[in-house]
Structure formats: C-alpha cells, structure tokens
Amino acid sequence: MNKLEVKLGDLTLKNPVIPASGTFGFGYEFARFYDLNILGSMSLKGTTKDPRYGNPLPRIAETERGIINAIGLQNPGIDAVIANELPKLKPLYNDKVIANISGFSVDEYVHTASMFDKEDQVGILEINISCPNVKAGGMAFGTSAENAAMVCREVKKAVKKPVFMKLSPNVTDIVAIAKACEEAGADGISLINTMLGMRIDLKTGKPIVSTKMAGFSGPAIKPVAVRMVYQVYEAVKIPIIGIGGIATAEDVIEFMMAGASAVQVGAQNLVNPYACRDIINDLPKVMEKYRIEKLSDIIGKAH
Amino acid sequence: MDHIQIYTIKSNVKIAEDTFKMVLSGDTSLITAPGQFVNIQLDGLYLRRPISIHDWDEQSFTIIYKVVGKGTEQMSKMAEGEKLDILMGLGNGYTVMDKQNVAVVGGGVGVPPLYAMAKKLKAEGKHVIAVLGFGYKDQVFCEEEFKAVCDEVYVTTNDGSYGIKGFVTTAMEGKNIEYFYACGPEPMLKALHKTGIPGQLSFEARMGCGFGGCMGCSCKTLTGYKRICVEGPVMLTEEVTFDE
Incomplete structure (x- = not known):
C-alpha cells in the first residue's frame, strides 16, 4: 500500500498535499513547473456565479514570514470556469480536483455548487464562507454558526458530491461553527482561511493594500491554524483539511497529528512554485525520521 | 530543468545614486526576450523581489536595481561569490515589430x-x-x-x-x-x-508570485483583465487604458 495515501470521506488521495485555493490559479498555470499528477488533489481558484475583477491594486503586502492579500475573488465566473478553465486543466491532471466556491447570497452558493456538481473532474465542493476580502457575503457567512449552517444545508440539498466547508479563523469560537456545519450535513471541514491583517506604509502613513485590511497567510499563522485544527478535531467526526502556513513536510505531519486528514499548501506556492512537489518528495524521509509507517496512522495523534 | 536555480554573483557595483549593477553567473536558457524579469529570494524576507533583466549571454545575466527597501538594500551589500536563489525568465518581454x-x-x-x-x-x-x-x-x-x-x-x-x-x-x-x-x-x-x-x-506592480498564481497584479485592459506578471509586464499601447 502507498504509505502516503489518505482518505477524505470516500475519496482516496495518493498523498495529502493539496495546493490551496487562490494560490494555484486553475492549476494549469503550474504545469510548466512540474507534472501536476504528483499532487494529492488541488483546490481551484475561488469561483463565483458572476465574473469578478476583484479589488483595486495594490493587493499584496509582505509581512514577517507571510503575506497579506486583498485579491477580492477575481475569477471569470462559473460559466467560464466550466467552459474554459476546467477543460484546460483536464489533460494535465488525472485525479479529482476540489472546486472552491464563493458567493454573496445563499442562492449564489447553491447555483455555483450545483454547476460544479455536474462536472466529472470535481471530487469535492469546498464552500468558502471565509473570504475576508469582499464587502458582503464571504466571511459574513463564516463568522456566525447559524449562517454557516444555513449555507451548508442549502448546498447539501442541491448537490451529490461531498461538501467541505472552508472556515474563517476570524471568530471567537471556531468549534461552534464547525459543529454547526457538521450538523447541517457537511462532509468535511477545511481550515483555516486567512486571518484579517493590515500593514501600513511608513512613508505615506497609510495602509499598503487598497482595501486597508486584508487576508494574512504564510508560515507566521501556522500555530493558530494547528491550534484550530486540534480544537475542531476534538469536536467533529468528519474529516478535516488543515491549512495555514504549511511550507515543509514537517508541517504536514504536524497538521496531521493535530487532526487533519489532508492539508493545503497556500502562500508557499507563491514563494516557491515547486513547494508542493518538494514537500511530497520530502515526506518519505521525514516519515522515516519520525518512524511513521503510514501517514494515515498519525491523524489526530496529538490528542 | 527547474525554473528556480542558484546563481553566483560575479560583480555588484554602484553605478549611480542608490543604483547598483549586479552580474550573476548560471543558466540563462529560460530567458527568451528583453523585458522579462527574474524573482529573487533573499534571506529573512518572505516574498521574492521581481527585478528586470538588463542583459544576458549564455553564462550570465545582469540586473540593475535601485535601493528602495529592505530587499534591495540587502542585495546592495552582497559581494562577489555570494549566491542567490532566483526564479528565472518571467513575463512576456518585448516583441520586435516591423517598424524601422x-x-x-x-x-x-x-x-x-x-x-x-x-x-x-x-x-x-x-x-x-x-x-x-x-x-x-x-x-x-x-x-x-x-x-x-x-x-x-x-x-x-x-x-x-x-x-x-x-x-x-x-x-x-x-x-x-x-x-x-x-x-x-x-x-x-x-x-x-x-x-x-x-x-x-x-509596467511595474507589487507582485505576490510573479508567475500567475495569485492574481495579485491583475489590471484592466481594453482586451480584458491581464496579470502584469504573465500577460505583461509588456503591454501594447492599443490595449492599455489609464484610469483618470
């Protein structure tokens, strides 16, 4: 048996490494760097019902061991994603992908999820209720257990594929929201999305990015993410995809010990387009170092 | 071949106020056109620094950069023989048109x-x-x-x-x-x-990645949204629009 293999519900991944939404385009952009088929899966760029340009520039600022971004869900809209983006990826990646879905109303989430539900290439619907970079919707759904459950319940009613809810760390009680999603029928939880952050340019005395506040990610947020995965693992039975500052094979193992069944690598793809490939290559020797026979054995080991 | 390679500094000299010229030796086969850029990793800084290519030959390439922040300041203090981790040959570059x-x-x-x-x-x-x-x-x-x-x-x-x-x-x-x-x-x-x-x-922009992954540098053009790092940095005058 493949010692890197993990399961997310009924879906088997050849390894737990998944590029995170928003850092990997629609996948094909990275095909010039390496063979995408080495990846466990990939979470595609957040998709909405209508096309979106996103926020004005500048959208990016660097931080210590991280980055803040305010892209604002730039994407061509679900119709164009299905017509143009998925077909471009199809010859380059054989396994199932994760469709990442955002919306500004429950109806929009349901519409976009239903469209992806019909696509063979898609294995999991990841419902992003945690984007901090849009004014309405996005995070507004992810910061209340009641709203999160409502989105989850309505999407579940409309689709057949597994639904993973992607949660925001910008809440006081992540456990309550994860539990509400599980009760509403979620098949899994992805966490965490970016933390709300800000950087100020000392020369101008003003925030650097155009939206002032923006999503903070990168290795700097890893301890917060590990803590939240650990807390949520204790409270729910559905699988967890751990996300937040993963840059090395050791980080993958740490997240899995906290309770993640698989992980997503985000900001690190932007610094090193080979990050996921390198992590996958490094996993066997790091597993050997820590005497791990099968990765699936260590899920939740820290508890 | 990986697009990230390690390059050795052959020289790094000041040529004008706050402005330095650095020659780096290593593989240049991924550079295809003038106007492309490279993205440089520096110790202690999370994101790479995008810098345009001044000139290149088969064994080396040259960049000219101005000290404007922590990254370029660090670069200005580097000496011959030191090494840099560089993501190569980014952006579209200029196209020679049939004009005399x-x-x-x-x-x-x-x-x-x-x-x-x-x-x-x-x-x-x-x-x-x-x-x-x-x-x-x-x-x-x-x-x-x-x-x-x-x-x-x-x-x-x-x-x-x-x-x-x-x-x-x-x-x-x-x-x-x-x-x-x-x-x-x-x-x-x-x-x-x-x-x-x-x-x-x-065009110049604050970039996340430099290769189209993050949409951090997208701009509106008359022919649709373009990422300055991939569909640019070079754009045609007829497709560019400046917001008033």
Whole structure:
C-alpha cells in the first residue's frame, strides 16, 4: 500500500498535499513547473456565479514570514470556469480536483455548487464562507454558526458530491461553527482561511493594500491554524483539511497529528512554485525520521 | 530543468545614486526576450523581489536595481561569490515589430530592460533612438552603454542638471519615431500613451508570485483583465487604458 495515501470521506488521495485555493490559479498555470499528477488533489481558484475583477491594486503586502492579500475573488465566473478553465486543466491532471466556491447570497452558493456538481473532474465542493476580502457575503457567512449552517444545508440539498466547508479563523469560537456545519450535513471541514491583517506604509502613513485590511497567510499563522485544527478535531467526526502556513513536510505531519486528514499548501506556492512537489518528495524521509509507517496512522495523534 | 536555480554573483557595483549593477553567473536558457524579469529570494524576507533583466549571454545575466527597501538594500551589500536563489525568465518581454524608425524610452530604473532590447533592435537593422529620463544628474546611468548600441541617445533630467531639461517626451518631440518600446514609472508611460505613437509599455506592480498564481497584479485592459506578471509586464499601447 502507498504509505502516503489518505482518505477524505470516500475519496482516496495518493498523498495529502493539496495546493490551496487562490494560490494555484486553475492549476494549469503550474504545469510548466512540474507534472501536476504528483499532487494529492488541488483546490481551484475561488469561483463565483458572476465574473469578478476583484479589488483595486495594490493587493499584496509582505509581512514577517507571510503575506497579506486583498485579491477580492477575481475569477471569470462559473460559466467560464466550466467552459474554459476546467477543460484546460483536464489533460494535465488525472485525479479529482476540489472546486472552491464563493458567493454573496445563499442562492449564489447553491447555483455555483450545483454547476460544479455536474462536472466529472470535481471530487469535492469546498464552500468558502471565509473570504475576508469582499464587502458582503464571504466571511459574513463564516463568522456566525447559524449562517454557516444555513449555507451548508442549502448546498447539501442541491448537490451529490461531498461538501467541505472552508472556515474563517476570524471568530471567537471556531468549534461552534464547525459543529454547526457538521450538523447541517457537511462532509468535511477545511481550515483555516486567512486571518484579517493590515500593514501600513511608513512613508505615506497609510495602509499598503487598497482595501486597508486584508487576508494574512504564510508560515507566521501556522500555530493558530494547528491550534484550530486540534480544537475542531476534538469536536467533529468528519474529516478535516488543515491549512495555514504549511511550507515543509514537517508541517504536514504536524497538521496531521493535530487532526487533519489532508492539508493545503497556500502562500508557499507563491514563494516557491515547486513547494508542493518538494514537500511530497520530502515526506518519505521525514516519515522515516519520525518512524511513521503510514501517514494515515498519525491523524489526530496529538490528542 | 527547474525554473528556480542558484546563481553566483560575479560583480555588484554602484553605478549611480542608490543604483547598483549586479552580474550573476548560471543558466540563462529560460530567458527568451528583453523585458522579462527574474524573482529573487533573499534571506529573512518572505516574498521574492521581481527585478528586470538588463542583459544576458549564455553564462550570465545582469540586473540593475535601485535601493528602495529592505530587499534591495540587502542585495546592495552582497559581494562577489555570494549566491542567490532566483526564479528565472518571467513575463512576456518585448516583441520586435516591423517598424524601422524606433525609440527605446526608459525612465529611472525602467531604463535597464531597454538595453537588451536596443541591442536586439540594432541587430535586426532598425534605426534606434534611446531616450533615457532621470530626475537629476546623480541618478543618470548607462548612457555610454546605450551610445555603443544605438544610433542616437538623448538623456533628460527633470531639473536640467544633466542633458535635456524636461521629460522623455520633451526629447522625443520632432524626432522621426514610428514606434517605441518603453519602461518606467506610470506617469511616464501615461505621457507616452498620450503622444498617440504606437508602442509597447512595460509596467511595474507589487507582485505576490510573479508567475500567475495569485492574481495579485491583475489590471484592466481594453482586451480584458491581464496579470502584469504573465500577460505583461509588456503591454501594447492599443490595449492599455489609464484610469483618470
């Protein structure tokens, strides 16, 4: 048996490494760097019902061991994603992908999820209720257990594929929201999305990015993410995809010990387009170092 | 071959106020056109630093950069023999058009990528005018290098402390220029755009990745949204629109 293999519900991944939404385009952009088929899966760029340009520039600022971004869900809209983006990826990646879905109303989430539900290439619907970079919707759904459950319940009613809810760390009680999603029928939880952050340019005395506040990610947020995965693992039975500052094979193992069944690598793809490939290559020797026979054995080991 | 390679600094010298020229040896096979850039990893800084390529040959390439922050300051202190982790050959670069009387127009640290372009244009038999704009005398660099490869070279300074007083557009007035290739600050690109002469404009942006992964540098053009790092940094005057 493949010692890197993990399961997310009924879906088997050849390894737990998944590029995170928003850092990997629609996948094909990275095909010039390496063979995408080495990846466990990939979470595609957040998709909405209508096309979106996103926020004005500048959208990016660097931080210590991280980055803040305010892209604002730039994407061509679900119709164009299905017509143009998925077909471009199809010859380059054989396994199932994760469709990442955002919306500004429950109806929009349901519409976009239903469209992806019909696509063979898609294995999991990841419902992003945690984007901090849009004014309405996005995070507004992810910061209340009641709203999160409502989105989850309505999407579940409309689709057949597994639904993973992607949660925001910008809440006081992540456990309550994860539990509400599980009760509403979620098949899994992805966490965490970016933390709300800000950087100020000392020369101008003003925030650097155009939206002032923006999503903070990168290795700097890893301890917060590990803590939240650990807390949520204790409270729910559905699988967890751990996300937040993963840059090395050791980080993958740490997240899995906290309770993640698989992980997503985000900001690190932007610094090193080979990050996921390198992590996958490094996993066997790091597993050997820590005497791990099968990765699936260590899920939740820290508890 | 990986697009990330380790390069060795052959030289790193100051050539004007806050401005340095660095020659790096290593594989350059991923560089395909003048106007492309590289993305440099530096110790202790999370994101890479995008810097345009000034010139290259089979064993080495040259960058010219201005110290504007922590990353470029760190670079300015590096010595011969030190190594840098670099993501190579990014962006589209300039395309040589079928126009005989052309100008390469650079402003400040926008000047460097036009040097390799001027050489390429000359090699293809074009009549090349170089117009290099700076703020003041101490900022001027590369004039001699351009003189060696161009038919005419004009240097402008905003305050008139060197060359022609005024902007690059001042020096272009009355010259026979059918087409131009430009790189520089946005007000300069905007002024060039206003002249109505067709050309190619190279843009600068705060980038996340430099290769199309993050959408951090997307801009609106008349032909749709484009990522400055992939579909740019070079764009055609007819597709560019400047928000008023």
